[in-house]
Amino acid sequence: MSTKLELLGQNLQKHLGERIAGLRTALGEISIDVDAAVYMEAMLKLRDEPELRFEQLIDLCGVDYSAYGDGRWKGKRFAVVTHLTSVTHNWRLRVRCFAPDDDFPAVPSIVSVWNSANWFEREAFDLFGIVFPGHADLRRLLCDYGFVGHPFRKDFPVSGYVEMRYDPEQKRVVYQPVSIEPREITPRTVREENYGNVENA
């Protein structure tokens, strides 16, 4: 398996070269970072180059890094992460592309490269507010028809802002501010390295 990963790494270097902003190999997987400016051509190379041949886009999702490591994160806030698979070579690749602007995150759409990106991009737009220029039909997908906001952003509360109930007087469904209070039973903790390691304290 590891020789296969090495081969994939070499092929990536050979065909993408400077378009790779960062390459990491961890846990038996290769991830590359690509700038938004060269995202499209890099993706086309990944699909069409016979030595890479990623015919399938398995997954595409947004990630909001703003709360990463309780504020340790210094880079851009939004990233689009894609997982590619090659049926020919039987290998996988993760491509991460950060949106250049934090306030108006936008990453080029790759629907024309892999048609399966259609719904994945709609979902990332819906949940993270990442815009995909070039997408022909960027509507909300999972959230309600009149939903306001992008719920998977880290600053969006888990309980949301509005709740819905039937109002017997108006004889219709009404929205009102949420009445539940968010509670956290197990607090989120990030431990320093070597925590609890008595021998090397």
Added chain:
Amino acid sequence: MPDIQNYTLNFGPQHPAAHGVLRLVLELDGEVVTRADPHIGMLHRGTEKLVETKTWVQALPYMDRLDYMSMMCSEHAYCLAVERMLGIEAPVRAQYIRVMFDEITRLLSHLLFIGSHGLDVGAMSMMLYAVREREDLVDCYEAVSGTRWHAAYYRPGGVYRDLPDSMPQYKESKWKNGARLKQLNEARSGSFLDFLQDFVSRFPKIVDDYETLLTDNRIWKQRLVDVGVVSPERALQLGCTGVMLRGSGFAWDLRKKQPYAVYDRLDFDIPVGATGDCYDRYLVRINEMRQSNRIIQQCIDWLRANPGPVICDNYKVAPPPRAGMKSNMEALIHHFKLCSEGIHVPEGEVYSAVENPKGEFGVYVVSDGANKPYRLKIRSGAYAHLAAIDELVRGHMIADVVAIIGNIDIIFGEIDR
């Protein structure tokens, strides 16, 4: 002659053939579909957001509720992801148990497929037969986990407990008594593995029965052959996985190509279709049931011969044995830390995929070193397949829409998440 225009039909979300809560806006030209626009999200629970506020183990039961017809396969993907990040491996016996239950789950899912698909297409009796067999399999679920669906049986590091030595028996009642009761309890008199063995020996004959009912059935073939054809190139473009990809002629099965757990030690075949239509996908699923049965048989034989631990002994991941906690200070502390704070998963990211009955089910996890996932993305096969439905149903009749939806085997729990 009056001017006939295209009109739009709203299919679902409360429609028995919509397999859950699918709202499909169909644009029709007479009875021919010119465009299909699925509206999903009616079952969106925000699983991925919710697990960001749960510890790594608390997040596990959410996986059952994704694809609620193949529960343990989803758990498997999640557990593999966490285990890979932690750098641990489940004991071999646990891996065999997982594989066995993955295949039981595949049978459950494919049986439901054949039942509900039959129902959609007009073969009412299939549902009744399929549910009869599913009953035995959900009893297996119940025997190991206490629940019939949402098992939460796999844990990071292994499985919750070993297979039981006895099966619960039917009690005498107004409906079950005398010779019938005795007959029902006969298979349940031994251990769990005896019960499963009894099922596995019966099952090939049962699949034969299904095939006599359907495979050469004239109506069945008229409804399925050449309906919803996916060419190999389009299957790749549309992100089809699992049976959708195999039906189009690719021998692509993660259990063989990128084996996880102990699949590389087991002997089974990958059924492949030729034309990529609904009928081929039906045949592939029928064949997969036979293969699953073979795998379960091999697992039973191995598990009978090889007792051993079923969860790893790393007490930072899995709780120490109950007896140890009563007498051992360290075990007590480990247990307290695990239950109050949970596992800490090292910083990093991982994508782990398993061959779910409905396609590739993947879990992409980002951890920042906390006791909770930072981001968890669930990739489900049915999501990509439903996205492709516009292309599949175009030019077909309305009745074929029902056949195609039933055939791509979608479950809304994993589409809406």
